Amino acid sequence: MVSKNQIKLITGLVQKKYRKQHRLFFAEGVKVIEELLHSDFELEHVFHTKPMFVNVPEHKKVSVSESELKKISALTTPNDCLAVFRIPEEKPVAPGGLVLALDDIRDPGNLGTIIRLCDWFGISQIICSEQTVDVYNPKVVQATMGSIGRVNISYLDLESYLSQSGTAVFGTFMEGDNIYKEALPTEGIIVLGNEANGISKSIEGLVTKKISIPRFGNLQLTESLNVATATAIVLSEFKRNA
Amino acid sequence: MVSKNQIKLITGLVQKKYRKQHRLFFAEGVKVIEELLHSDFELEHVFHTKPMFVNVPEHKKVSVSESELKKISALTTPNDCLAVFRIPEEKPVAPGGLVLALDDIRDPGNLGTIIRLCDWFGISQIICSEQTVDVYNPKVVQATMGSIGRVNISYLDLESYLSQSGTAVFGTFMEGDNIYKEALPTEGIIVLGNEANGISKSIEGLVTKKISIPRFGNLQLTESLNVATATAIVLSEFKRNA
Numbered sequence: 001m002v003s004k005n006q007i008k009l010i011t012g013l014v015q016k017k018y019r020k021q022h023r024l025f026f027a028e029g030v031k032v033i034e035e036l037l038h039s040d041f042e043l044e045h046v047f048h049t050k051p052m053f054v055n056v057p058e059h060k061k062v063s064v065s066e067s068e069l070k071k072i073s074a075l076t077t078p079n080d081c082l083a084v085f086r087i088p089e090e091k092p093v094a095p096g097g098l099v100l101a102l103d104d105i106r107d108p109g110n111l112g113t114i115i116r117l118c119d120w121f122g123i124s125q126i127i128c129s130e131q132t133v134d135v136y137n138p139k140v141v142q143a144t145m146g147s148i149g150r151v152n153i154s155y156l157d158l159e160s161y162l163s164q165s166g167t168a169v170f171g172t173f174m175e176g177d178n179i180y181k182e183a184l185p186t187e188g189i190i191v192l193g194n195e196a197n198g199i200s201k202s203i204e205g206l207v208t209k210k211i212s213i214p215r216f217g218n219l220q221l222t223e224s225l226n227v228a229t230a231t232a233i234v235l236s237e238f239k240r241n242a
Numbered sequence: 243m244v245s246k247n248q249i250k251l252i253t254g255l256v257q258k259k260y261r262k263q264h265r266l267f268f269a270e271g272v273k274v275i276e277e278l279l280h281s282d283f284e285l286e287h288v289f290h291t292k293p294m295f296v297n298v299p300e301h302k303k304v305s306v307s308e309s310e311l312k313k314i315s316a317l318t319t320p321n322d323c324l325a326v327f328r329i330p331e332e333k334p335v336a337p338g339g340l341v342l343a344l345d346d347i348r349d350p351g352n353l354g355t356i357i358r359l360c361d362w363f364g365i366s367q368i369i370c371s372e373q374t375v376d377v378y379n380p381k382v383v384q385a386t387m388g389s390i391g392r393v394n395i396s397y398l399d400l401e402s403y404l405s406q407s408g409t410a411v412f413g414t415f416m417e418g419d420n421i422y423k424e425a426l427p428t429e430g431i432i433v434l435g436n437e438a439n440g441i442s443k444s445i446e447g448l449v450t451k452k453i454s455i456p457r458f459g460n461l462q463l464t465e466s467l468n469v470a471t472a473t474a475i476v477l478s479e480f481k482r483n484a
Contacts (some may be wrong), residue, residue, distance in 0.1 A: 091407065107389055109351075113468055113471060116467070116468065116471075117467070119459050120457055120458065120467055121458045121459070122458035122459045150459065163255055180482040180483075197479055205471050213478070215362055216362065216363045216364035216481055216484065217363070217364045217392065225358070225359070225362055225474075226355055228470075228471060229355060229358075229359055229470060229471060229473075229474040230474075231471075232471040232472075232474040232475050232478075233469075233474050233475060233478040236455070236474075236475040236478060236479070237459055237478070237482075240422040240479075241422075242458065
């Protein structure tokens with residue numbers, strides 16, 4: 001049974017200001033929730049329509065009907081469970097190795113996919129400009145498939161961070177050098193830009209090495225790559241000889 | 243001004259059976275529509291809320307209000323234009339070079355992203371199992387960003403096609419050989435599998451070379467890659483030395 005106050009609280013968590021105020025976020029579906037339970041996230045409550053999560057203490061479990069779940073879910077077709085977790089304190093940036101920097105990524109699905117890619121390629125630190133979509137946005141959490149617990153994500157003033165980083169800063173640009181022909185290091189920062197505008201002018205000035213993914217299609221009309229697929233290709237190139 | 247019959251027709255086109263019956267599909271937004279106008283697609287009508295598309299003959303243009311556009315749009319936040327195009331006759335499969343084969347891709351966004359990737363990497367032929375999501379699904383069309391006009395997409399019995407292809411058939415599997423260490427050919431078929439189940443058993447038997455994208459993350463829990471990002475990495479590897 002879910003109370004009116006709980007419904008109000010959870011549905012509010014789709015908004016960043018309420019997530020910030022309550023220091024809570026939620027995730028849906030057994031796969032994502034299981035992964036988060038195996039990470040450092042502290043569970044508040046899990047709402048479930050059938051018996052599941054045998055290792056979760058009873059006082060954190062709330063049995064609900066399907067129609068109750070529908071009231072708290074952010075999905076058009078709700079799953080069979082939804083869990084509320086505490087938002088942890090942001091950990092300090094862990095430099096060293098390869099770091100991904102996101103310059104105003106706005107689409108939650110893209111950020112989620114990028115986090116999942118970092119997890120796959122063993123990138124443990126992402127730094128995001130303050131305008132980048134919030135990592136605890138429910139759509140981001142779903143798209144990460146739970147890998148959110150294994151990558152450290154920091155929001156900061158990207159321009160000031162990069163200008164003080166003292167390391168190589170890579171960025172993808174149409175006119176950059178062919179990424180397939182470059183000797184890529186195992187340390188450095190890789191900047192990916194906004195979906196519509198790419199890397200902003202102020203950040204471009206801090207990029208020490210411009211790279212590009214060559215286009216093999218014939219027509220000039222070919223659209224640029226989506227930022228998540230570009231990230232996949234760039235990370236694969238940096239890691240393939242590692 | 244959009245008529246009641248037009249509203250009924252266009253909103254029906256979100257369903258495959260009505261697209262098939264009328265041989266029509268639609269696209270939204272000036273960027274995608276412009277790309278389709280530059281391809282071989284035959285325009286039926288374009289509905290627009292402000293003057294645009296100066297090269298389109300007047301009798302194909304319908305000026306509408308924003309509230310009228312909302313009635314025909316499939317987007318939660320409609321753009322400023324929507325265009326209806328004829329679905330062309332399916333062209334015969336053009337073998338040779340690299341061909342992508344999709345074994346039951348169900349997510350429209352994934353198919354759209356994969357088409358866009360093929361366009362980028364100069365793959366001009368995609369073959370899809372009959373269960374793969376329809377390429378004229380509005381969400382697929384949007385996600386292709388217009389590159390749908392530059393890649394030939396054929397729906398067929400994948401098992402029977404592959405068994406008669408007489409060429410190398412690559413497929414991604416967890417236990418496959420490290421893709422980064424393989425000498426990859428410039429001809430062959432690359433199979434990508436369903437989002438939840440991967441490549442089906444019957445198709446697996448027809449794969450002549452199993453490959454895998456190595457995982458660099460530390461934890462066993464790391465989820466598999468999303469099929470669109472896996473496609474990005476695989477195509478990049480096949481093409482990087484081309």
